[in-house]
Amino acid sequence: MLQLRSHPIPVVPPTVVEILSDDERDALRAEIKGLLRAQDAVMVAHYYTDPEVQRLCDDTGGHVSDSLDMARFGHEHPASTLLVAGVRFMGETAKILNPEKRVLMPDLEAECSLDLGCPPAAFAAFCDAHPDRTVVVYANTSAAVKARSDWVVTSSSALEVVAFLRDRGEKILWAPDKYLGAYVQEKTEADMVLWDGACIVHEEFKARELEALRRTHPDAKVLVHPESPAGVVAQADVVGSTTALIKAARDLPVEKLIVATDRGIFYKMQQAAPGKTLIEAPTAGHGATCRSCGHCPWMAMNGLRKVAASLRSGANEVLVDPEIGRRALRPIERLLDFSASRRTVIYGANDA
Numbered sequence: 001m002l003q004l005r006s007h008p009i010p011v012v013p014p015t016v017v018e019i020l021s022d023d024e025r026d027a028l029r030a031e032i033k034g035l036l037r038a039q040d041a042v043m044v045a046h047y048y049t050d051p052e053v054q055r056l057c058d059d060t061g062g063h064v065s066d067s068l069d070m071a072r073f074g075h076e077h078p079a080s081t082l083l084v085a086g087v088r089f090m091g092e093t094a095k096i097l098n099p100e101k102r103v104l105m106p107d108l109e110a111e112c113s114l115d116l117g118c119p120p121a122a123f124a125a126f127c128d129a130h131p132d133r134t135v136v137v138y139a140n141t142s143a144a145v146k147a148r149s150d151w152v153v154t155s156s157s158a159l160e161v162v163a164f165l166r167d168r169g170e171k172i173l174w175a176p177d178k179y180l181g182a183y184v185q186e187k188t189e190a191d192m193v194l195w196d197g198a199c200i201v202h203e204e205f206k207a208r209e210l211e212a213l214r215r216t217h218p219d220a221k222v223l224v225h226p227e228s229p230a231g232v233v234a235q236a237d238v239v240g241s242t243t244a245l246i247k248a249a250r251d252l253p254v255e256k257l258i259v260a261t262d263r264g265i266f267y268k269m270q271q272a273a274p275g276k277t278l279i280e281a282p283t284a285g286h287g288a289t290c291r292s293c294g295h296c297p298w299m300a301m302n303g304l305r306k307v308a309a310s311l312r313s314g315a316n317e318v319l320v321d322p323e324i325g326r327r328a329l330r331p332i333e334r335l336l337d338f339s340a341s342r343r344t345v346i347y348g349a350n351d352a
């Protein structure tokens with residue numbers, strides 16, 4: 001059952017990619033390295049951020065990863081400041097897990113359409129209407145929505161957590177991504193009601209055009225993030241989190257891969273699969289709106305200039321109301337404990 005939309009469709013900013021001269025880039029890299037050292041800070045970045053941010057993160061002992069692993073790394077690292085390059089829910093998750101640490105972000109306006117499309121008050125009303133259901137929310141939500149949940153999951157853990165709850169006889173209320181929710185529901189056959197939210201990047205991948213692209217490259221395997229529509233997921237050889245897709249690109253014994261996720265992932269995917277040809281899945285075509293054209297406008301807000309500015313000034317500190325943070329911590333810790341016990345990764349899931 002899908003919740004009827006009673007909340008606004010998020011306003012999507014244009015995707016603006018940072019352009020730097022070689023001299024400016026080198027100067028920023030040197031400055032950021034010094035600031036990180038001086039401030040006992042470490043960078044944590046998502047795979048969709050600017051390749052220069054990912055490169056610097058690697059070069060300074062930070063960690064580039066998916067949303068689950070970003071949370072885990074920030075929690076385990078001893079640095080007193082975390083510079084989180086990603087979108088706001090990632091910074092908030094870091095702060096909830098580490099209230100004693102200073103958490104900075106390059107840009108606090110870096111949102112996520114799933115988070116924006118799930119306002120806490122409307123979500124609380126949805127939960128109140130289904131008091132018999134276990135509330136499972138995707139990590140791409142605000143601290144207040146997490147605080148109202150029983151479980152937080154990420155794309156790398158959703159299937160296993162929901163299967164676990166199903167086996168305990170629990171009925172699920174799922175939010176906010178309707179595509180990931182429908183995918184999990186189909187795979188687990190759990191009793192689920194779904195919030196009507198979507199990722200504006202993955203929603204744009206086009207099934208019909210993907211079929212045509214596959215005909216042009218019959219030797220390619222197709223990698224799909226499960227935030228994509230069902231017609232796209234149905235054509236996947238591998239469905240999985242960003243980390244799982246990178247591992248699949250490395251491990252599959254083919255030379256060509258069609259990739260249905262944000263193109264920011266190509267930086268790490270190409271490193272993991274050198275020599276292989278990576279082809280973007282189509283976002284243009286029948287019924288296309290192309291608001292993001294395969295690159296998240298909010299992830300693109302993370303460039304070297306803003307990383308430096310944030311460290312220089314101490315601005316853009318992520319703050320979470322302590323009481324909300326305390327309530328949001330339990331479902332996040334449940335996820336970390338669960339994934340540590342299961343070592344969860346969705347991998348090769350389309351034939352699972």
Ligand code: 13P
Nearest residue numbers: 066067068154155241242
């Ligand atoms: P991952 O957890 O797979 O990195 O996904 C996070 C995200 O925002 C994808 O759009």
Ligand code: SF4
Nearest residue numbers: 087112113199201296
């Ligand atoms: Fe949110 Fe989609 Fe951007 Fe990920 S890619 S942060 S799900 S809008």
